[in-house]
Amino acid sequence: MTTSVTTAAKPVARRTRAGSARRRQARAAWLFMLPTLVVLGVFVVWPMLQALYLSFTDYQVFAPARWIGLGNYQKLLSDPAFGNALVNTLYYAAVTTPVSVALALGLALMLNRPMPLRGFVRTAVFVPVVISLAIVAIAWSFLLDPDIGLLSYWLSKVGIVSGQGWLRDPSLAMPAVMLVGIWKNVGFYMVMYLAGLQSIPTALYEAARVDGAGAWPQFRRITWPLLANQTMLIVILAAISTLQAFDQIFVMTHGGPFFRTETLVMMTYRVGFKEFQFGYAAAVSWALVLLIFVLSMLQTAYFRKRAVTY
Amino acid sequence: MRLRSRGRLVAITAAIALMSTACAGQGQGGGDAGAANGPVTLKFWNGFTGPDRAAVEGIVKKYNASQNKVRIDMEIMPWDVFFEKLLPSLGSGTGPDIAAMDTAQIPQYAARNVFQPLDDAYGPQGVDPNALVRSAVDATTFKGKKYGVPMNFTTLKLYWNKDMFREAGLDPEKPPADWDEFGSYAKKLTKDDDGDGKPEQYGLAIADHATIAMWPILFWQNGGGVVSEDGRTATLDDPATIEAARHWADLITKDKIAPVGLGGADADKLFQSKKAAMEIVGPWMTTGFKQAGIDFGIAMPPAGPKAQVTLGTSVAFTLSARAVGAKKQAAENFFAYWNSKESQTYWSVNSGFPPNRTDLTADALKGNPYSALFGQDADKSRFYLAGVQEFQKVNETIFEPALQRVLNGKGDVEQVFGQADKDIQTVLDNAQ
Numbered sequence: 001m002t003t004s005v006t007t008a009a010k011p012v013a014r015r016t017r018a019g020s021a022r023r024r025q026a027r028a029a030w031l032f033m034l035p036t037l038v039v040l041g042v043f044v045v046w047p048m049l050q051a052l053y054l055s056f057t058d059y060q061v062f063a064p065a066r067w068i069g070l071g072n073y074q075k076l077l078s079d080p081a082f083g084n085a086l087v088n089t090l091y092y093a094a095v096t097t098p099v100s101v102a103l104a105l106g107l108a109l110m111l112n113r114p115m116p117l118r119g120f121v122r123t124a125v126f127v128p129v130v131i132s133l134a135i136v137a138i139a140w141s142f143l144l145d146p147d148i149g150l151l152s153y154w155l156s157k158v159g160i161v162s163g164q165g166w167l168r169d170p171s172l173a174m175p176a177v178m179l180v181g182i183w184k185n186v187g188f189y190m191v192m193y194l195a196g197l198q199s200i201p202t203a204l205y206e207a208a209r210v211d212g213a214g215a216w217p218q219f220r221r222i223t224w225p226l227l228a229n230q231t232m233l234i235v236i237l238a239a240i241s242t243l244q245a246f247d248q249i250f251v252m253t254h255g256g257p258f259f260r261t262e263t264l265v266m267m268t269y270r271v272g273f274k275e276f277q278f279g280y281a282a283a284v285s286w287a288l289v290l291l292i293f294v295l296s297m298l299q300t301a302y303f304r305k306r307a308v309t310y
Numbered sequence: 311m312r313l314r315s316r317g318r319l320v321a322i323t324a325a326i327a328l329m330s331t332a333c334a335g336q337g338q339g340g341g342d343a344g345a346a347n348g349p350v351t352l353k354f355w356n357g358f359t360g361p362d363r364a365a366v367e368g369i370v371k372k373y374n375a376s377q378n379k380v381r382i383d384m385e386i387m388p389w390d391v392f393f394e395k396l397l398p399s400l401g402s403g404t405g406p407d408i409a410a411m412d413t414a415q416i417p418q419y420a421a422r423n424v425f426q427p428l429d430d431a432y433g434p435q436g437v438d439p440n441a442l443v444r445s446a447v448d449a450t451t452f453k454g455k456k457y458g459v460p461m462n463f464t465t466l467k468l469y470w471n472k473d474m475f476r477e478a479g480l481d482p483e484k485p486p487a488d489w490d491e492f493g494s495y496a497k498k499l500t501k502d503d504d505g506d507g508k509p510e511q512y513g514l515a516i517a518d519h520a521t522i523a524m525w526p527i528l529f530w531q532n533g534g535g536v537v538s539e540d541g542r543t544a545t546l547d548d549p550a551t552i553e554a555a556r557h558w559a560d561l562i563t564k565d566k567i568a569p570v571g572l573g574g575a576d577a578d579k580l581f582q583s584k585k586a587a588m589e590i591v592g593p594w595m596t597t598g599f600k601q602a603g604i605d606f607g608i609a610m611p612p613a614g615p616k617a618q619v620t621l622g623t624s625v626a627f628t629l630s631a632r633a634v635g636a637k638k639q640a641a642e643n644f645f646a647y648w649n650s651k652e653s654q655t656y657w658s659v660n661s662g663f664p665p666n667r668t669d670l671t672a673d674a675l676k677g678n679p680y681s682a683l684f685g686q687d688a689d690k691s692r693f694y695l696a697g698v699q700e701f702q703k704v705n706e707t708i709f710e711p712a713l714q715r716v717l718n719g720k721g722d723v724e725q726v727f728g729q730a731d732k733d734i735q736t737v738l739d740n741a742q
């Protein structure tokens with residue numbers, strides 16, 4: 001009797017206790033997240049909403065903002081400077097993203113197996129990640145300088161002479177800033193891939209070897225599919241960061257020569273902080289937000305089908 | 311349980327700490343430190359980070375020590391940072407009271423009512439306009455009112471490397487006098503010994519972007535220009551401008567007398583590293599060139615077919631529209647002190663700039679041989695885009711990219727400048 005009562009009462013008690021525990025846990029979780037949420041709210045969400053509002057006005061600082069509806073967005077469509085910046089941004093992203101990811105994967109595969117100086121090479125590839133891009137961009141500007149640049153000097157020794165210098169040549173300036181962008185980020189993606197590689201059970205490779213699979217089939221059938229989660233994350237992160245390209249361009253070319261390296265973020269900066277058309281600049285930046293949002297959604301949808309769980 | 315509550319405590323503490331630091335930023339730097347009986351404090355921003363910094367600091371220090379009613383609280387930052395911060399900070403009320411800037415930059419701020427007119431700062435009691443370089447005072451004018459008081463003034467001059475002249479068989483004491491000599495000297499001074507198509511030494515260093523105006527001098531010398539003298543009409547497609555552009559672009563692209571794509575700092579570096587034999591630039595480079603061990607001469611830029619003219623340029627003090635009453639009085643007192651005979655002598659001797667005043671004797675300036683040189687020919691100088699409201703758009707968004715297109719062979723001068731002329735005219739008309 002007593003036992004039956006206790007057994008009957010127990011689940012109920014457990015459920016309520018579990019329920020309140022879960023609530024408490026949820027509350028604690030929110031509290032843990034609160035600092036981050038406050039920071040995000042104050043420094044990210046609120047400014048974004050402010051910018052959204054500004055993008056519907058002709059705000060120029062000092063004169064009160066006048067509501068002009070979609071005026072700025074209509075202007076975007078017919079502004080050749082916006083078209084140019086959009087093309088430059090997509091060009092930068094379309095080259096830099098796949099090259100960074102492929103290079104990161106290659107380096108991760110190479111550095112995942114024993115080799116001499118492995119630690120040194122891993123560190124060397126990762127170091128650019130922890131240095132400020134704006135600062136290394138200054139160093140790169142010196143390296144690429146046609147008159148005093150070390151890299152230009154070495155290249156001239158092997159017969160590659162850049163008469164005008166990479167950053168001053170309209171057709172080479174973009175590749176130069178791409179190079180720096182790739183060099184800066186590849187180490188970060190490599191580390192993510194390394195982590196992914198180490199989570200793949202070695203038993204799978206052993207089984208594959210027993211079945212006589214060579215290096216390529218092993219990569220094709222085991223490594224690549226099982227890295228899908230990392231690849232998704234890396235590709236999305238890389239695409240977002242390349243669409244936001246700014247730092248090294250600001251330092252190395254300032255968007256020049258004649259806007260050949262002006263990306264959407266550079267254009268936002270120029271239109272806002274140099275020409276004081278803050279309303280229009282806000283519209284440019286929101287166009288970029290929409291672009292990144294749509295692209296990220298497409299990528300997520302594409303990769304979700306390929307996600308792996310162990 | 312204990313763990314959990316501690317976790318909560320940590321989270322709350324962290325959140326509070328973050329919120330309080332986030333809010334702390336708002337209270338600072340209101341700029342209204344108007345304690346009733348203390349001195350009036352004026353925030354003063356400028357971009358004199360170069361060798362002339364010490365001279366600016368010297369005068370401000372002397373001024374602060376000379377009296378106890380006004381305190382100048384100066385902040386020096388690179389010009390690009392200065393211009394990024396200025397408008398937003400003035401908008402939010404955390405900006406400077408006094409901001410110094412190139413007179414060409416003033417109209418775009420004055421048009422937005424950020425600065426106040428300073429006509430009443432001039433006069434026998436304050437800044438005596440008759441004792442100052444006329445063109446520098448006039449350059450602060452926007453729509454009939456003066457929005458600035460000169461902080462410095464100079465002309466640009468031709469620097470030439472005497473050793474390179476000697477080596478090229480030219481008289482090291484004789485700079486080029488006209489365009490023909492200028493061009494032929496530049497060709498002689500350009501050397502490509504290894505024949506790879508990239509000269510090791512250039513005749514001329516001339517910047518096409520991010521620079522003090524160099525190309526417009528060449529246009530003026532031929533009777534052209536970027537805009538007319540009254541700043542109302544674009545003149546980039548005038549035959550005189552196009553002819554000048556084509557003449558020098560040919561010398562640069564065909565004869566390679568100068569590299570393409572230099573910014574102002576690149577051009578200075580090229581002359582400083584002895585890779586270019588001539589450059590047209592201001593007195594701020596004398597220190598750097600001397601330190602590099604260059605034996606250089608300074609002269610008026612060669613005369614063009616139509617005129618002998620160079621660039622006049624001036625940085626002026628401006629006063630925030632928010633600085634009223636005691637602050638305005640204090641600022642005007644400082645401007646007068648800066649332009650006094652004593653301060654101007656100190657300024658010239660220590661910075662190498664010519665004095666703003668025209669009544670200082672050569673004897674007073676003998677401490678610095680360059681000061682007097684750069685003060686000469688002030689009457690043959692012209693200000694670039696003076697009074698044009700949208701300096702930034704006309705110069706950086708339209709003119710410089712057009713010039714770079716031409717120098718990179720992306721279009722003919724007539725077509726590229728023709729389009730740029732139309733774009734500039736639109737900007738000028740919209741500002742009316």
